[in-house]
Amino acid sequence: MSAKSSHLQLNHQGQLRHFLSIEGLSRELLTELLDTADSFLEVGERAVKKVPLLRGKTVCNVFFENSTRTRTTFELAAKRLSADVLNLNIATSSTSKGETLYDTLRNLEAMAADMFVVRHGDSGAAHFIAEKVCPEVAIINAGDGNHAHPTQAMLDMLTIRRHRGSFDNLSVAIVGDILHSRVARSNMQALQTLGCPDIRVIAPRTLLPAGIEQYGVRVFNDLRVGLRDVDVVIMLRLQKERMQSGLLPSEGEFYRLYGLTQETLALAKPDALVMHPGPINRGVEIESAVADGAQSVILNQVTYGIAVRMAVMSMAMAGQNTQRQLNQEGQ
Amino acid sequence: MTELPEIGPLLDNMAGELVAYLARHRREEPIVVGIHTGGVWIAEQLRNRCLPDAPLGTLDIAFYRDDFEQHGLPQRVRASELPFDIDGRHLILVDDVLMTGRTIRAALNELFDYGRPASVTLVTLLDIEARQLPIRADILGASLALPAGHRVKLTGPSPLQLTLNPVD
Numbered sequence: 118m119s120a121k122s123s124h125l126q127l128n129h130q131g132q133l134r135h136f137l138s139i140e141g142l143s144r145e146l147l148t149e150l151l152d153t154a155d156s157f158l159e160v161g162e163r164a165v166k167k168v169p170l171l172r173g174k175t176v177c178n179v180f181f182e183n184s185t186r187t188r189t190t191f192e193l194a195a196k197r198l199s200a201d202v203l204n205l206n207i208a209t210s211s212t213s214k215g216e217t218l219y220d221t222l223r224n225l226e227a228m229a230a231d232m233f234v235v236r237h238g239d240s241g242a243a244h245f246i247a248e249k250v251c252p253e254v255a256i257i258n259a260g261d262g263n264h265a266h267p268t269q270a271m272l273d274m275l276t277i278r279r280h281r282g283s284f285d286n287l288s289v290a291i292v293g294d295i296l297h298s299r300v301a302r303s304n305m306q307a308l309q310t311l312g313c314p315d316i317r318v319i320a321p322r323t324l325l326p327a328g329i330e331q332y333g334v335r336v337f338n339d340l341r342v343g344l345r346d347v348d349v350v351i352m353l354r355l356q357k358e359r360m361q362s363g364l365l366p367s368e369g370e371f372y373r374l375y376g377l378t379q380e381t382l383a384l385a386k387p388d389a390l391v392m393h394p395g396p397i398n399r400g401v402e403i404e405s406a407v408a409d410g411a412q413s414v415i416l417n418q419v420t421y422g423i424a425v426r427m428a429v430m431s432m433a434m435a436g437q438n439t440q441r442q443l444n445q446e447g448q
Numbered sequence: 449m450t451e452l453p454e455i456g457p458l459l460d461n462m463a464g465e466l467v468a469y470l471a472r473h474r475r476e477e478p479i480v481v482g483i484h485t486g487g488v489w490i491a492e493q494l495r496n497r498c499l500p501d502a503p504l505g506t507l508d509i510a511f512y513r514d515d516f517e518q519h520g521l522p523q524r525v526r527a528s529e530l531p532f533d534i535d536g537r538h539l540i541l542v543d544d545v546l547m548t549g550r551t552i553r554a555a556l557n558e559l560f561d562y563g564r565p566a567s568v569t570l571v572t573l574l575d576i577e578a579r580q581l582p583i584r585a586d587i588l589g590a591s592l593a594l595p596a597g598h599r600v601k602l603t604g605p606s607p608l609q610l611t612l613n614p615v616d
Contacts, residue, residue, distance in 0.1 A: 132520065152524060156508065159527035165561035168511035170521075431511075435520025442518070 125247055127436070129443055134436035135247040135256040136429045138265040139306040147274070147310055153428035154275050154421070160197065161423060170431050171200035174231040178204045179222070180259070181237040186395055186419065187259050187269070191234045194426035203230070218242070222250045230254060232434060240264035240299075253441070255433040257426075263297050268429055269394050270303035272422040274311060276414055277349055279421070280390055284308065288315040290343055290385075291334075292375060293353030293402055296324045296364075300394045301353055305332035319343035319375070323364040340375050344384040352377050352393045355402045368401055378404040382412070390414050450595055452610045458573060458589035459490070463497035466540070466571060466587050475538035475567060481505040483555050484526055486544030486602035490573050493608070494542060502540075505530035512554035528558065535563040544602040546572040546588075549581035574610075576600060 126141065128134045133146065160168055176195040178188055188204065195202045207221065222233065232255040235243045240262030247256040260266040274284075281287060289308055295301045295318050308316045309332060316334040318325070329336060337343030344350065355371060365371055382391065391403075391413045399405045408415060470478060480502045482491030488506050495504055510525040541555060552570060559565060573589040576599075594600060594612070603609050 149523065153521065156510070156525040156527045159529070160511065163562055167561065169557070170511050170516055431516075431521060435516065438517055439520060 125244065128440035130439060132436040132439060133429075133432045134440055135243075135258075136267055136433050137243045137247060137256065137258045139267050139270055139303050139310065140265070142310065144310050144312065147271070147307065150271060150425070150428050150432060151275050151278055153432065154271070154424040155279075157197075157424040157427040158421065160427070161420065167197050167199055169199045171195065171198040171231075171434055174198075174200045174434060175229060176200045176202050176232045176234065176430070177225050177230045178202065178234045178259075179207060179225070179236075180205065181207045181218075181235075181242070182260070184236055184260070186422075187236065190419065190422045191257075191259060191268075191426050194423050194430060195232075195234075197423070198427055198430060200232075200430075218246075219250055222246060226251050226254055231437070232257065232430065234259050236260045238262055253437070255430075255437045257429060257433060260299055262299065263302070264299055265303045266299040266394075267303050267307075268422070268426055269300050270307040271429070272418055272425040273300075273304055273351060273392060273394070274307050275421045275425055276392060276418050277390070279417075280414060281348060284311045284313040287313050287349065288317065288347040289313055289349040289351065290317040290319055290337075290347045291351045291353065292319040292340065292343070292377065294324045294355055295320045295329070295353070296326050297356055298353050301351075302332075304351060305334055309333045315347075317343050317347065321365070321371075321375070340381055341384060344381060347385045347389055349390045349392065350377060350382070350385055352391070352397075352403050354394065354396065355398055357398070357401075372401055376400075376402055376404065377407050379406055379410070382407055382410075388412065392418060395419070450592065450598075450612060452600065452612060453574075453590050453592075455573070455589075455608045455610065459493050459497060462571065462573070462587055462589050463494055466494065466569075467498050469569065469587060470538070470540075473567075475569065477502075478538040478540050478569075479503050479505060479532065479534060480540045480542060481507055481530065481555075481559070483541070483543045483551060484508045486573075486604070487542045489602070489604045489608055490544050490571075491540075491542035492605070494540075494571065499540075503532050505532070507555050507558055509551060509554040509558055512558045514550055514554065530562050533563060534559065534565050536566050539565045539568045540571055541568050542571045544573050545600055546570075546575045546583070546585055547578050547599075549579045549583035552583045553581055573602070574600060 126135045192202050234257045236259040242261045243258035291301050318334050319337045393415045480491050480495050482488035507528045508526040569586045571587040572585040575591045576594050601611050
């Protein structure tokens with residue numbers, strides 16, 4: 118999917134026009150995105166936290182799966198760019214009346230929407246929309262199945278860069294349910310692209326996907342070995358809905374083996390960052406004292422998420438504008 | 449061939465005029481704000497010459513440009529830095545070259561998202577007589593008519609130099 122997805126995400130001048138996946142994007146482009154997000158962070162500190170870039174544009178948040186944090190930060194990001202925002206909770210709307218994904222989106226497009234922020238339970242949904250349904254609308258993937266969550270990955274990268282300066286010489290551990298995690302997949306790709314030399318994944322064998330080596334990571338089944346001397350720990354949410362599937366013995370057992378506690382965190386570097394995409398399950402994958410501790414940057418991640426989404430939205434909108442001009446000149 | 453002026457003497461004159469202008473209009477305790485990139489260099493030079501105690505802020509107007517639809521964002525956007533309250537303060541807005549006036553329009557919009565200054569004084573090194581908006585500098589280094597198809601660019605910060613380049 119690599120060559121194809123990068124082709125789909127970029128316009129003919131190599132600028133972002135959809136943001137579907139980290140896969141296939143260059144280090145330069147990811148760095149440009151982080152630099153732009155840095156500037157948007159400053160906007161969030163002003164008296165008036167709004168810039169006029171997307172004035173007159175309409176952004177639709179189309180969520181086929183529930184989400185609070187991601188949807189609200191996308192909404193806030195779009196509003197801070199002065200766009201008009203529509204929130205559609207499709208789980209409770211027309212699809213329940215039998216309308217297809219295709220028809221729902223075509224209708225929104227007919228309302229002159231300029232951007233869709235899409236969350237969907239099926240892997241590849243955002244790709245499908247960008248390729249087959251609405252290529253002229255900028256499509257931003259806000260999470261698709263087990264596949265990708267690229268804006269979460271970029272806000273994680275911004276968090277690491279702001280606290281550590283760069284990715285050179287860093288050891289980063291991703292801990293938990295890697296198998297079902299779109300966050301883990303996008304983070305591994307982003308860290309690899311940005312040149313992080315030591316990416317570790319720590320998980321029980323039952324929660325590791327096949328072919329994980331392709332991401333250039335080192336795999337550990339023992340948390341106490343894997344955490345040794347790392348600079349950053351990214352915890353994943355244990356998806357309790359997976360508990361029934363027999364992949365895990367029990368919550369208590371998982372916490373004992375893979376929970377981040379003050380004791381296990383002490384194995385990492387003394388100033389190691391603690392990150393989590395949220396929502397956190399206290400006492401399931403992370404101890405409260407760690408989540409609220411001095412090394413935790415979990416709430417900074419939320420703040421950075423707004424700036425990253427502003428950067429993604431403005432870059433994709435610019436890329437679509439340019440492509441439209443190129444198409445007009447070509448005619 | 450258009451003769452490009454020496455920057456040092458221009459800055460000396462501008463500093464003198466600026467001090468007189470501020471005194472005449474009773475604009476006390478001003479804040480200097482430079483527009484990235486060249487405007488920041490000129491702002492630093494002016495501040496060194498005549499307002500050593502004034503706070504210095506920087507603006508990157510990328511998020512306020514009126515050509516986002518046509519040109520998108522520039523490759524590199526820097527964060528604006530105005531780490532002080534501008535409400536009720538006298539601002540000295542500094543840019544290198546006043547061309548169409550659109551940059552200044554964007555900068556004014558951005559400034560007013562930080563607060564409500566008491567006044568804004570516009571200072572530019574050059575005016576190349578290509579204005580498209582009713583915006584003029586209060587303090588101007590020099591006015592310059594460029595040959596068709598050329599633009600002037602400030603390089604720096606040390607040394608500060610003006611060059612004349614054909615528009616590609």
